[in-house]
Amino acid sequence: MSELNSDALLNAQWARIRGRLRAEYGEATFRSWLKPLTLAGRRGGDLRVAVPSRFMRDWVTTHYGDRIKALWSTENPEIRSVEVIVDSACKTSSPEEAGGEDALVEAEDAGQPAPTMAVASLAVASGAASNLGRVVSIASGAAPAFAGNTALATPQVMLRDEIDGFDDVSAPLDPRLTFDNFVVGKSNELAHAAAYRVAEAETVPFNPLFLYGGVGLGKTHLMHAIAWHIRRRKPHKRVIYLSAEKFMYQFIRALRNKSTMAFKEQFRSVDVLMVDDVQFIIGKESTQEEFFHTFNALADQNRQVILSADKSPSDLEGLEERMRSRLGWGLVADIHPTTYELRLGILQSRAEQSGVEIPVKVLEFLAHRIASNVRELEGALTRITAHATLVGRPVTLESAQELLKDLLRANDRRVSIEEIQRRVAEHFNIKLADMQSPRRARTVARPRQIAMYLAKQLTTRSLPEIGRKFGGRDHTTVMHAVKKVEELCAGDSSFAEDVDLLKRMLEG
Numbered sequence: 001m002s003e004l005n006s007d008a009l010l011n012a013q014w015a016r017i018r019g020r021l022r023a024e025y026g027e028a029t030f031r032s033w034l035k036p037l038t039l040a041g042r043r044g045g046d047l048r049v050a051v052p053s054r055f056m057r058d059w060v061t062t063h064y065g066d067r068i069k070a071l072w073s074t075e076n077p078e079i080r081s082v083e084v085i086v087d088s089a090c091k092t093s094s095p096e097e098a099g100g101e102d103a104l105v106e107a108e109d110a111g112q113p114a115p116t117m118a119v120a121s122l123a124v125a126s127g128a129a130s131n132l133g134r135v136v137s138i139a140s141g142a143a144p145a146f147a148g149n150t151a152l153a154t155p156q157v158m159l160r161d162e163i164d165g166f167d168d169v170s171a172p173l174d175p176r177l178t179f180d181n182f183v184v185g186k187s188n189e190l191a192h193a194a195a196y197r198v199a200e201a202e203t204v205p206f207n208p209l210f211l212y213g214g215v216g217l218g219k220t221h222l223m224h225a226i227a228w229h230i231r232r233r234k235p236h237k238r239v240i241y242l243s244a245e246k247f248m249y250q251f252i253r254a255l256r257n258k259s260t261m262a263f264k265e266q267f268r269s270v271d272v273l274m275v276d277d278v279q280f281i282i283g284k285e286s287t288q289e290e291f292f293h294t295f296n297a298l299a300d301q302n303r304q305v306i307l308s309a310d311k312s313p314s315d316l317e318g319l320e321e322r323m324r325s326r327l328g329w330g331l332v333a334d335i336h337p338t339t340y341e342l343r344l345g346i347l348q349s350r351a352e353q354s355g356v357e358i359p360v361k362v363l364e365f366l367a368h369r370i371a372s373n374v375r376e377l378e379g380a381l382t383r384i385t386a387h388a389t390l391v392g393r394p395v396t397l398e399s400a401q402e403l404l405k406d407l408l409r410a411n412d413r414r415v416s417i418e419e420i421q422r423r424v425a426e427h428f429n430i431k432l433a434d435m436q437s438p439r440r441a442r443t444v445a446r447p448r449q450i451a452m453y454l455a456k457q458l459t460t461r462s463l464p465e466i467g468r469k470f471g472g473r474d475h476t477t478v479m480h481a482v483k484k485v486e487e488l489c490a491g492d493s494s495f496a497e498d499v500d501l502l503k504r505m506l507e508g
């Protein structure tokens, strides 16, 4: 029997695969569908895993079979096929199973419809599975005669994170957020290169790596990608990824349970700590303090810390000075707003993954019109592909425009106040600085009022925010300007035409 055939080794490999499945599909899906799986036996390259009911067998085979097979092939190249079989005895092998799952199994075995709660988990499971889009399939055909293997059916070797309770702390990773799926362009190349370097490096290249940028531009994606990369290449490393909010929640819970020592121990013993959206804990004094100590302790031991925020350390208001300077010691990499080329690249890659044929014209149109953030861009594409799949008609520019009317309108309106001021100043041939100056001459004051009116119409900024952008004026001044322009438009058609022209120009 080769090394790869020993039962102990198989159990250890199975434990690692279970850890992967848990990380990829998330805790809820894992508990419902994957945790009850047990190793039932193997013969040569053919392996059997058992589930407690026929229903579960079908479900697991359809939704997770390919992935389980692929993970086995990676762990143990000798395994050529994996078959899911029914063994009602394994119902008792996971005593801690949630009541919802037991209810499902029993209902199914009795030939009854599954309870509502179980139906909900079906939906979750199917969504998670379809995201993976794996192609490796479980080998079918006549099942070989298997020698039952009681050693394999005994309790699993526990993964390090199961023992340590790390899964309580670290957030599940989204299987889609990998380096392979991240499209690199001018606006994110530095952040991407830095993230990749950290993920690859044997020694800590910079500490911390601080990623920052606006909403939906890929910070979380890069953090998940680092975590996946390290998990795959260096599975022995302890990696924790969590949001700053969860860090705070864990800390408060530790305070309440008087278990702060355990909390410290847990966070300070990791190899890589990633905290997303750190702006969240700013101003939350004790959490911020604890976070700072955690960070220092890890940095002192040369452990990698990766942080993300919506602003750079120097722009994070309310951050203590010592912390600001400490966070700036490593590499601060920003992600700029997307360029047209990057948006088009992301759309092309997503469209390919979706398998729905979308004309380039439509993708170009979306890349041009939805410039706000990648999340919205993806949302638009999902809407188009879902619609095309449901109605079974090919996607056209017209159908996309019709389908995305509301989103396009909202994006059209997202012009900046600075852009409005510039265009209006050019149109009336006044200086841009006059938009903010105290000058009251009508030649200056009227265009300024028009710009304020357009800012109200075309942006989502509040009156005080608009006032601030116009030389620190009060919100009542903006209100007055809006009213004045409306009155003038109502009484003077050439004035109204002028304003309308500017508006259309700004809307692009």
Ligand SMILES: Nc1ncnc2c1ncn2[C@@H]1O[C@H](COP(=O)(O)OP(=O)(O)OP(=O)(O)O)[C@@H](O)[C@H]1O
Binding pocket: 177, 181, 182, 183, 184, 188, 213, 214, 215, 216, 217, 218, 219, 220, 221, 222, 277, 310, 346, 374, 375, 378
């Ligand atoms: N360069 C990119 N290539 C591919 N997908 C991207 C890219 N940038 C962002 N995305 C996708 O856009 C969506 C939003 O990205 P993500 O959640 O990482 O943003 P974020 O910067 O963390 O936003 P927030 O500040 O809201 O947390 C995700 O689905 C992500 O996969």
